[in-house]
Amino acid sequence: MPGIVPHRHCVICGKAIEPDQTFCSEECKQVWEKERKKQRNFSLIMLVLLFLLLFLIIFTTPH
8 A cells, every 4th residue: 555654563552553563662662571470470370370270170079
């Protein structure tokens, strides 16, 4: 399309940015990193709970 400069959008706020960038500012990068840590911790907790549940099912059922 003529007249549209190549660009991307910030993954956090949606602002137009240069094609080689991912975030528009350091603040958006920090927000993304904080959310990524939350997701990682949540996944880890769910995995531990899954193993705990499997352990309880396997070792507490009568044979």
